[in-house]
Amino acid sequence: MTIRNTQGLTVWFTGLSGAGKTTLSQALEKLLMARGYRVEPLDGDVVRQHLSKGLGYSKADRDENIRRIGFVAELLTRHGVVALVSAISPYREIRDEVRRKIGAFLEIYVNAPLEVCEQRDQKGLYQRARAGEIKGFTGIDDPYQPPLAPEVECRTDLETVEESVAKVWREVEAKLAGG
Numbered sequence: 386m387t388i389r390n391t392q393g394l395t396v397w398f399t400g401l402s403g404a405g406k407t408t409l410s411q412a413l414e415k416l417l418m419a420r421g422y423r424v425e426p427l428d429g430d431v432v433r434q435h436l437s438k439g440l441g442y443s444k445a446d447r448d449e450n451i452r453r454i455g456f457v458a459e460l461l462t463r464h465g466v467v468a469l470v471s472a473i474s475p476y477r478e479i480r481d482e483v484r485r486k487i488g489a490f491l492e493i494y495v496n497a498p499l500e501v502c503e504q505r506d507q508k509g510l511y512q513r514a515r516a517g518e519i520k521g522f523t524g525i526d527d528p529y530q531p532p533l534a535p536e537v538e539c540r541t542d543l544e545t546v547e548e549s550v551a552k553v554w555r556e557v558e559a560k561l562a563g564g
C-alpha cells in the first residue's frame with residue numbers, strides 16, 4: 386500500500402456554536418480520506434471530554450484548551466497528517482499563537498450571525514444560556530473575536546454546505562499541493 390508522503394496540515398475551523406464547524410470538518414474528512422490522506426479530526430466537544438477534561442470556560446481555561454489542541458495538531462501536522470480542528474476558539478491571540486507554532490495552517494472562519502446560530506440551536510445550548518443556566522456562553526455573555534485575515538471565510542447563513550465545503554477544499558488542495 387502506498388502512503389502519500391505529504392507534509393501535514395492543520396485546518397482550523399473557528400466560529401460560534403452552531404456556525405457549521407463540525408459539519409464542514411466532517412465533509413472535509415470524507416473528501417481527504419477518499420483521496421488517501423491521513424486525517425485526524427479534533428472536535429472541541431470531544432477534546433473537552435478527554436484531553437481538556439476539567440477545564441472550564443474562563444479566558445484562561447479556554448486559552449489552555451486551545452493550546453492543548455494546538456499542541457496535538459502540531460504533532461499530527463509534523464507527521465504528515467491533516468488535522469481538522471473544530472473548536473469555537475474565540476480568542477484571536479491564542480489562535481494566532483497556534484498558527485505561528487504549527488506553520489502549515491489554514492484558518493477557516495465559519496461565520497453565521499448569532500441570530501442564525503441561535504435559531505439553529507441544535508444542542509439547545511443558546512436557549513439554556515438565555516435562560517441563565519449556562520454562564521459565559523460565547524456570543525451571549527462571552528466574547529468572540531473574529532479572525533482578521535482567515536484563509537477562507539464561509540458565510541454559512543448565505544452558502545449551502547456544498548458551497549462552503551468547495552471553498553475550503555480549494556484552499557486545502559492548494560496547500561497540500563505545496564501552495
Ligand code: ADP
Pocket residue numbers: 400401402403404405406407408409471495505507539540541542544545546547549
Ligand atoms: P458547530 O460545529 O459550529 O457548532 P454544526 O456543524 O454542529 O455547528 O451545525 C451547523 C448547522 O448549520 C448544521 O445543521 C448544518 O447543516 C447547517 N448549515 C447550513 N448551511 C451550512 C454551511 N454552509 N456550512 C455548514 N453548516 C451549514
